[in-house]
Amino acid sequence: MAVESIKITNTDTDTDTDPDPDLPLVLSCKRRKEDDVEEDPKEFPYRKRRRLEEEEEEPDPDDSIQLPEFIKIEELPDAILFEILYRLPCRWALQCKSVSKRWCSVISHPLFVRNAMLHRLPFSKSNTDPFTLVLYHAKKILALPFDEDCGGVGDGDGDGDGLDFLNFLPCIEFARKNYPFCVEASFNDLLLIRSEVLPIVNSGFTEYYICNPITKQWIILPRLPYQGYRGIVLVGFICIPDSCDKEQGCITNAHYSYRVVRIYSPTQSNSTQIRMQIFSSDTGEWCDSLVSSPRGFNSLFGTPQHAGVVACNGVLHWVDENDRMIRGFVVFDPFNNAQGCRYIDPPIDLSLGEWVSFGVFQGRLRIFQDSSLQYSRSFSVWELEDYNNAGTWCLKYKIYFKDMVSEYSDLLKMAKEKISTGSLLAFHPNVGEFVFLQFRKCIVLCNMRTRVLTMAGRLEKLLPCKSIYSSNSIPAKYVFLVGQPSWPTPVPLPLKFECPSPFLWSEFVSKRQKQKKQRQEVEKLRAAPTPIPLHV
Amino acid sequence: MALELKSSDNKIFEVEELVAVQSETIKSLVEDGCADNVIPLPNVDSKTLELVLDWCKNHVDMKLDEEKLKEYEDKFIEVDQAVLYDLLLAANYLNIKDLLNRACQKVADMLKGKTPEQIRETLNIVNDFSPEEEEEIRKENLWAFEE
Numbered sequence: 092m093a094v095e096s097i098k099i100t101n102t103d104t105d106t107d108t109d110p111d112p113d114l115p116l117v118l119s120c121k122r123r124k125e126d127d128v129e130e131d132p133k134e135f136p137y138r139k140r141r142r143l144e145e146e147e148e149e150p151d152p153d154d155s156i157q158l159p160e161f162i163k164i165e166e167l168p169d170a171i172l173f174e175i176l177y178r179l180p181c182r183w184a185l186q187c188k189s190v191s192k193r194w195c196s197v198i199s200h201p202l203f204v205r206n207a208m209l210h211r212l213p214f215s216k217s218n219t220d221p222f223t224l225v226l227y228h229a230k231k232i233l234a235l236p237f238d239e240d241c242g243g244v245g246d247g248d249g250d251g252d253g254l255d256f257l258n259f260l261p262c263i264e265f266a267r268k269n270y271p272f273c274v275e276a277s278f279n280d281l282l283l284i285r286s287e288v289l290p291i292v293n294s295g296f297t298e299y300y301i302c303n304p305i306t307k308q309w310i311i312l313p314r315l316p317y318q319g320y321r322g323i324v325l326v327g328f329i330c331i332p333d334s335c336d337k338e339q340g341c342i343t344n345a346h347y348s349y350r351v352v353r354i355y356s357p358t359q360s361n362s363t364q365i366r367m368q369i370f371s372s373d374t375g376e377w378c379d380s381l382v383s384s385p386r387g388f389n390s391l392f393g394t395p396q397h398a399g400v401v402a403c404n405g406v407l408h409w410v411d412e413n414d415r416m417i418r419g420f421v422v423f424d425p426f427n428n429a430q431g432c433r434y435i436d437p438p439i440d441l442s443l444g445e446w447v448s449f450g451v452f453q454g455r456l457r458i459f460q461d462s463s464l465q466y467s468r469s470f471s472v473w474e475l476e477d478y479n480n481a482g483t484w485c486l487k488y489k490i491y492f493k494d495m496v497s498e499y500s501d502l503l504k505m506a507k508e509k510i511s512t513g514s515l516l517a518f519h520p521n522v523g524e525f526v527f528l529q530f531r532k533c534i535v536l537c538n539m540r541t542r543v544l545t546m547a548g549r550l551e552k553l554l555p556c557k558s559i560y561s562s563n564s565i566p567a568k569y570v571f572l573v574g575q576p577s578w579p580t581p582v583p584l585p586l587k588f589e590c591p592s593p594f595l596w597s598e599f600v601s602k603r604q605k606q607k608k609q610r611q612e613v614e615k616l617r618a619a620p621t622p623i624p625l626h627v
Numbered sequence: 628m629a630l631e632l633k634s635s636d637n638k639i640f641e642v643e644e645l646v647a648v649q650s651e652t653i654k655s656l657v658e659d660g661c662a663d664n665v666i667p668l669p670n671v672d673s674k675t676l677e678l679v680l681d682w683c684k685n686h687v688d689m690k691l692d693e694e695k696l697k698e699y700e701d702k703f704i705e706v707d708q709a710v711l712y713d714l715l716l717a718a719n720y721l722n723i724k725d726l727l728n729r730a731c732q733k734v735a736d737m738l739k740g741k742t743p744e745q746i747r748e749t750l751n752i753v754n755d756f757s758p759e760e761e762e763e764i765r766k767e768n769l770w771a772f773e774e
Contacts (some may be wrong), residue, residue: 100762165717165750165751167712167715168719170719171715171716171731174727174731175731175734175735175737175738176738178732178735179735179739180739182770182771183738183739183740183771185768185771185772186742186743186768186771186772187738187746188764188768189743189756189761189764189765190743190747190752190754191747191752191754191755191756192755194752194757195764305770306759306770307769307770332662348693410652415664438762444683494723570756
């Protein structure tokens with residue numbers, strides 16, 4: 092009986108009198124105690140006793156009147172402990188799992204994470220939701236955390252290539268040795284990474300990792316055979332909550348379906364079909380598809396390649412261009428791919444021949460048009476409204492470089508120059524009027540309402556080339572906004588498929604050495620002629 | 628209309644119905660028509676009941692002044708652990724959502740930042756995990772234990 096175990100730890104701290112049994116409303120905590128996890132002291136032979144150096148008395152199990160308040164908190168019913176613990180930030184709540192078995196079971200309760208996230212919901216989507224800006228360029232990564240809406244001036248931590256950020260992934264060794272490696276996409280706080288092992292010691296393969304850089308969990312999707320495909324492949328990654336959660340309207344991050352879509356560029360313009368490889372978390376397999384669209388598909392070379400694939404409202408979008416003119420946006424639902432693709436026309440006032448990038452702000456598709464090479468030297472931002480019906484583009488901001496103001500004189504200087512500056516890196520995830528631009532090697536935060544520029548980071552680590560005129564711009568598709576939700580999204584454990592075991596660099600090296608040795612043996616045998624046995 | 632509440636130590640408190648029905652428990656009694664006589668609250672002592680009623684009264688008075696209410700709440704919740712415990716139980720028993728919320732948040736804030744060992748020490752909790760089990764939990768949630 093629970094009451095018995097309490098006796099061991101305290102004799103009679105309760106000054107409450109026993110509840111009157113005749114009373115109809117008795118919600119006494121003692122009654123609830125019976126539902127508690129039983130703590131039979133006989134089962135737990137060892138009991139950690141700590142010396143409380145500050146107290147003069149030693150904690151004596153039979154006489155705890157000296158420490159009433161401590162014991163009392165442990166006497167709370169599970170329901171109240173639950174209410175207390177889910178208010179803890181995720182990191183501390185998870186640490187509390189190791190306090191005791193009772194605490195562990197309370198925290199592991201299926202509704203715990205849901206309550207924790209719902210509780211924080213009124214405070215989320217505020218200007219100060221933290222996120223990390225992750226930029227990828229030529230096998231280097233720059234990860235800049237933003238804890239407040241403006242962040243500090245960061246240039247990333249420690250080492251040169253920034254790959255430490257993903258040190259927990261087995262493929263990083265291959266990346267460091269210059270094997271094909273790329274950060275392909277992000278969704279909320281998850282990243283999609285591509286790594287390729289060239290056919291040297293085996294037939295070679297392409298593997299995709301889905302990982303959460305905060306919890307350092309990862310899985311490998313089933314390997315694709317190495318193709319050495321030289322054409323352009325765009326990759327999209329999208330997750331949706333499982334249908335049961337959509338109905339209940341509850342937010343839980345543990346149950347979701349996802350798709351990884353590889354889109355092969357058509358070689359001719361106006362192709363009727365586009366080839367895709369789609370990985371579905373529901374089937375656990377890759378599947379080859381030919382998808383059609385009411386309008387023709389064009390090559391992904393140029394703007395589409397740099398703009399990448401954007402996930403918004405549960406579907407994927409990419410740019411369609413022909414003859415260097417933007418035709419529109421292709422929309423594809425990988426969860427219902429039988430329907431094929433549909434199309435969104437560009438805004439009427441978009442200059443079709445100019446450079447365009449796009450992104451998402453809080454579930455709304457946005458276009459960024461860089462007109463810095465034009466005489467007017469400006470950039471414009473459109474937002475798609477009323478998505479579910481025809482959808483109309485609305486010009487939200489048009490900013491002229493000459494109107495920009497800043498405390499930073501070098502930013503102002505760059506803004507006034509005639510060379511192309513101010514390409515889109517990303518739209519700020521929390522504040523609609525903020526946008527991250529690249530000015531040469533600076534990450535600039537531009538307030539599109541006030542036209543004020545502030546410094547948000549430096550790109551020297553990613554773009555080490557000494558010349559200040561080097562025009563390496565990082566396309567928006569390689570800028571990832573990795574969110575930091577109140578509870579990190581768990582990386583889905585492989586349920587329906589066998590997660591391949593990682594192929595490690597050490598394995599690769601040893602296999603290669605073995606092959607080398609074998610080849611050497613064969614060479615030796617060839618060089619030295621076998622002696623002809625003498626007949627005696 | 629006034630209601631009479633009796634604490635566990637037999638002290639009678641007279642309160643306005645509007646104040647008392649902040650407690651969902653009392654509210655349902657009133658709605659069921661069982662609140663004509665004195666309402667006994669055997670699980671709440673007079674000291675705690677006085678604090679709780681003060682909370683309820685201020686929530687009625689300051690309902691429209693959010694800033695003032697927040698100031699009051701912050702000051703109110705600065706109490707000893709023993710009193711906090713009693714408030715928690717009373718808020719749970721009487722089903723006063725905002726008091727329960729505030730008190731739980733206060734305890735959570737006290738726990739935040741402490742390692743499991745420190746929590747066990749402060750709250751005198753028995754560690755019933757074997758070293759292997761504890762290690763398993765740490766491994767599963769390694770990122771939370773780092774730093």
